[in-house]
Amino acid sequence: MQWLIDFLMLFFPSNCLVCSKRLHAPRDILCLECEINMPKTGYVEHHNNPVSEIFWGRVPVRAGTALFRFEKGSAYQTLLHDLKYRGNRKAGLYLGRLLGQELKYSFFSDCDLIIPVPLHRRRMKQRGYNQSEIIARGASEITGIPVITHLIERKKRSRSQTAMSRQERFENMASAFTLCGYNQDLHAKKILIIDDVITTGATLEACSQVLFSNFTCEIYTAAVSCA
């Protein structure tokens, strides 16, 4: 089989997205070295971890996790940036699969469904896709947990949150989401909400609130990285 891969690589050469080193398998995004150097958190093994703690006393999320901890200049940031601003869906699927590999062998694996944090319709039109959904699809491919979209809708177009204080972020987010897929019965379901990055938790908290106010369900959260 290697001869076939080598043969194909002659016509479809690819390089590591981060260090530009030549790759040896057609579907790879990163070289092995860049992949293993990314700063994994290991949170997925523990119910109580710094991401779960973000929700304590605010919303009864069972547990949360993030694949990578913040590290300036790390390869995952290049991938997230390419996914969000350069239309690189492959980078998102790749990150989603890495997340899925971690979730698959953890207590997150018995979740019944995955809901990606929705984008506002106008933002979706601009970008052409929802980056959280791409990540969720990658994770779903590995875990086998189905992805459900169009259940929660983002009704308010969120302004950029970077210049906002913590309090302002929560107020900005509190009424941003609404339930639209009433035909789904989510009672007693274990739901995993996936976002690209988790910072203050305001977005995931707002999504969770919408589900909690309509269903008696369990909620877990996961993101590619945390700040």
Ligand SMILES: [Zn+2]
């Ligand atoms: Zn590399």
